[in-house]
Amino acid sequence: MMITTLILASLLAAFVPFVSSRPERIVRQAIVASTIVLALGLLAGVPPLFGSPPVAWAGLWYVDAFSGLLVVLISVVQWTATLTSRPFLLEELREEVVSLPLVRRYYALLALFVTAMLVTVVSDNLGFLWVALEATTLATTFLVAFYARPSSLEAAWKYLIICSTGLALGFVGLVLVSAAATHAGAMSALTGLRWSALHVAAHDFSPSMMKIAFAFALVGFGTKVGLVPMHTWLPDAHSSAPAPISALLSGVLLNAALFTVLRYKALTDAALGGGAYTDGLLLAFGVLTLVVAAAFILTQTDYKRLLAYSSAEHMGFVALSLGLGPVGAVAAVIELIGHALAKSMLFFGAGNILVRFRSTKFSRVAGVHRVLPYTGGLFFAGILMLLAVPPSPLFMSEYLAIAAGIRAHPLAIMAALGAFVVILSGFIRLVTPFLFAPVPEGGAAHPVARGESWNLSHTAMLLHLVLLVGFFLLVLSGTALPFIERVTAIIS
Amino acid sequence: MAPSLTPLLILAALLLGSAFLLSSRLRLRSLVGLFQFQAFLLVAYLAWSAVLLREAPLASIAVFVFVLKGLVMPSLLLRVARQTGASERLATYVRPALLSFIAMAAIVAAAAAASALPFDDNVFFITVSFSLILIGFELLITHKNLFGQSVGFLVLENGIFFLGLVIARTLPVLVEFGVLFDLLALLVLATALIRRVQRTHASVATDYLQALNDL
Secondary structure (H helix, E strand, O other): OHHHHHHHHHHHOOOHHHOOOOHHHHHHHHHHHHHHHHHHHHHHHHHHHOOOOOEEEOOOEEEOHHHHHHHHHHHHHHHHHHHHHHHHHHHHHHOOOOOHHHHHHHHHHHHHHHHHHHHHHHEOEHHHHHHHHHHHHHHHHHHHOOOOOHHHHHHHHHHHHHHHHHHHHHHHHHHHHHHHHHHOOOOOOOOOOEHHHHHHHHHHOOHHHHHHHHHHHHHHHHHHHOOOOOOOHHHHHHHHOOHHHHHHHHHHHHHHHHHHHHHHHHHHHHHHOOOHHHHHHHHHHHHHHHHHHHHHHHOOOEHHHHHHHHHHHHHHHHHHHHOOHHHHHHHHHHHHHHHHHHHHHHHHHHHHHHHHHOOOEHHHOOOHHHHOHHHHHHHHHHHHHHOOOOOOHHHHHHHHHHHHHOOOOHHHHHHHHHHHHHHHHHHHHHHHHHHHOOOOOOOOOOOOOOOOOOOHHHHHHHHHHHHHHHHHHHHHHOOOHHHHHHHHHHHO | OOOOOHHHHHHHHHHHHHHHHHHOOOEHHHHHHHHHHHHHHHHHHHHHHHHHHOOHHHHHHHHHHHHHHHHHHHHHHHHHHHHHOOOOEOOEOOOHHHHHHHHHHHHHHHHHHHHHOOOHHHHHHHHHHHHHHHHHHHHHHHEOEHHHHHHHHHHHHHHHHHHHHHHOOOOOHHHHHHHHHHHHHHHHHHHHHHHHHHHHHOOOEHHHHOOOOOO
16 A cells, blocks of 8 residues: 555656746745655665565555665655755756746656656566556656757657667567466466566476576666667766756666566576576676776766766676676675665766756866865765775675675676776776866866855765765674665575 | 458468568658558457457457557658658668668568477467567668658567567556557657757758767
């Protein structure tokens, strides 16, 4: 019941922007609606993490520890993204970059996007899960094209066509699972396409059919995860959308898409009697994604695209970790949480920087730390978190994955370590002048005013930083291990 | 007398033929017209399957496909083309003769892939569905304009829809409706984007959508 209430509340939030006609009031009401979604999300998502049995309702919803974790992450990041949207949109309204109808559309689509993500991660029915994941694409296409610039239109078109084509291929995976279930006599009016029921019966499914089904699911849904070579939409879409939307796209949508892949992995592993086949594929795609993303990070000229490629890199790392067995799966869970918080924090900061400098090019932005002291400081802390510098939880995940894989898959781990070195070099080369060099004379797109006052985006960034450090301490002290193990048991 | 399977084979063969013809059409009206014809073939296939299997839900899906793919989607595409003043002639990256050759290669590849799958009774039908998917891909990749790419995606989706019909007839009806509704929403969004692109660049050629590139 709590899940249904959460979904309905999130859906209703899409209508809130049309209640009022004053921007300030629209923004305030959106924050209230988002806070309600956060509260309901925590109530729905936290209990399964701490040992409550999975919640199933009417064959529609199924919330186990993994779903619960993603519900919590989506709820938190949508809330901080809505908080960050306030200063961001009000500033853009003042500068007449956006209009009141656009602000309304922004909040309505944001709420629909969050609803679609929530439905994706709580759906028991694989068919509804597919529909919800496709709905995330449909809801965000106009958010990617929000500014109607030529580059935004290009990004939105690629996003729509490439992701929809990928999801269409993912649907072939669904069709094959359905056929495998029918052949095994497990498909009935009662079970339908319910993942929880299929998972119980999957050991009777045709292994050859499930192998093909997983290959389609990995390539299809992997497109939405941003795995190379299906990633080409990701840097364009994530860099073209308004910053709080980029935060959601990078921070939690990729996780929701990965969740779908892992639902198919669980079925395939059950049918094959082990995870060797799916682990091998995930490992291969993971290494390829890491290495290719690292190469693009080194040569970036745009800071939002840098963050977008970094998201692809982290998803590659999660895929690689998932291919390393149970210890790798622990690393993957820590990485998913850490990346969601760190990357969304950085996109919030990127939004502030873009509003002040009016450019996303490294060549036109420098000295952020001097011009925007709060944003610069928090952005720097976020970069350290992203680069796995302790006390970042990503340090733990990367250490664990390397330790887990160095004996069994030395080549893959060496490739990953090589990619990390390249990524570290790329970030140091690009971000050091960006944050600390003197403000360029005439290099900026326009005269840049110095100084800023503390606003909601800084509060959101600080909250993410506190959560990251807190999570690191919880993992270090072992307090977080029980819930991590519960999630790991589902995905490995 | 029990209904015969032969009409299904004929309809599948016609689907394959329509897909092959689609691959080399370079006029928008002709491309959309062939897509519409393909939709009607799917409707006929669904209707006959409903009779053969005595499954009423298949008939309801047939009605929905007829309305959406047979009527709404083609008219939406043509109306947007008319309103935006888009060129009737569709440019491609390769010559028409080569397009037909690629389509033929796609059909051969589809037959090889279908025979490798564990569905011995349905090899021909699966060949048809894989051919539609691959020819849809061909249109997506070789067409230099947004209309051609949109039709390519719709043909690819027809192939997946047909595959679902052939090997997983039991896909719940609600899911099928959800998928079709998603497809309609996607096409509405795509046409809205096409309008914006036409307004911005006075063209729907993909040449204008190649600025975001890291290479």
